[in-house]
Amino acid sequence: MRRLDVAFSPLGLGPPDVQGRTVFVLDILRATTAMCAALHHGARALIPVASTEEALRLAQTIGSADVLLAGEKDCVRIPGFALGNSPLEMTEQTVRGKTLIVTTTNGTKALLAAQGAAAVYVAAAVNLTVAGERARQALEEHRDVLILCAGREAVFGLDDAYCAGRLAIAALGGRKPRRGLNDAAIASLDLVRRYGDNWARPLSYSRAGRELARLGFGSDVLDAARMDAYPVLPQFHERRVTPAHQTPAQTQVASQPQLHPLPQPQPS
């Protein structure tokens, strides 16, 4: 039987919940939106890490001028970092050819919680169609997809939950079974029914959206609502986020960009 689950937060998710599954990680405000923006604008790779300290240590280890530190704590750029967590900062001029070491409050944690899955992709409104297409394929071929919301401080976030519903609809390809869906998946479809196609409403109603607007990041919320604005499919693999290989039906990209070798993670 096909199985499509939504998890509203990574909290309580253990390795058995992700192992062998195709996982889509969402943190639409703003981590996964910013990741799509960065890769769409030519960043070579993103390396999500769990803490500021780990980011600094890793940057030092890699020691390349092509590395940029990116990340926020409580929505604000971490002091000394080149970039925050705004998709609008991820311009071609800034990120092309660079490797970004990224740490964010919720998004990074969700990605790291998905380690051990068969494949981990990054989704948001800005890449919904390509992500949805891959989710549909995965559901057809492997019959087992998990949409993992970063949530807000590990609890339910309306923004991610609505995005999960949009992705679930794309994955189901218009069919609307309840069989094979967990309760969170059903509720996320209900939210899409409630808000319709309008990304801006659930994003601006959500606490994350209201908080960002209050802190002067309202334009980030608008950017995150631009469906298919950054049509790239980021994949998290071997601790890096890079554009996914194209689908088998398409031609394989001839030359993968050269990646920095990554040191093993250090206990912190």
Next chain:
Amino acid sequence: MRRLDVAFSPLGLGPPDVQGRTVFVLDILRATTAMCAALHHGARALIPVASTEEALRLAQTIGSADVLLAGEKDCVRIPGFALGNSPLEMTEQTVRGKTLIVTTTNGTKALLAAQGAAAVYVAAAVNLTVAGERARQALEEHRDVLILCAGREAVFGLDDAYCAGRLAIAALGGRKPRRGLNDAAIASLDLVRRYGDNWARPLSYSRAGRELARLGFGSDVLDAARMDAYPVLPQFHERRVTPAHQTPAQTQVASQPQLHPLPQPQPS
């Protein structure tokens, strides 16, 4: 400002999240429904405990013929226990005058997670009007209410989430602000908009409801959907669930039932 939060599961909830607040615990399928049924039918008190072992130990310590063990694991009555977790078992004949030691998969854990709150009540469809009235009062007087869903194995359950929305609407008394609501509260109101007044639909769509039907407990799901069938307001206080004192506007009940003294919890 008024603050009305919903938590879709107790996972990640710490003492600061409950401290000083008025908390309503929901596990509509079936723990909180069964608790309402038991107290409505004259049970003296319910004592929720975290494990079968603790239930057996406590029963032995109290050592009274008036004590009944009640509880389920994976929906099925625990071997050796007098009662399972079905509201239909909680008849007047069985429970009147008894103290029930109760352990259930999710409901008990949620109640225990609410310890430290200013007041903890038990809610379900079967007592929605009385619980909603108390929630409305609490929101007016203390301006701070948390509706805590037991969830299903600590993740989102559609049944509890819908019930949370119904209780939130009652607490808000018809007003529909988004200010002061967390994202889960907004989504639970969205679910009520989606399913309307029909308790049976979200309950039967939920995985808990489907699982119960599959195991032959379909009549429990129907019973749990009977709004105001057991109009009692259980309160969790000093490790016991008993009928709440009546509201100040009403006459204080003259004589509280005599309660067994409870031993201190043992480390297990």
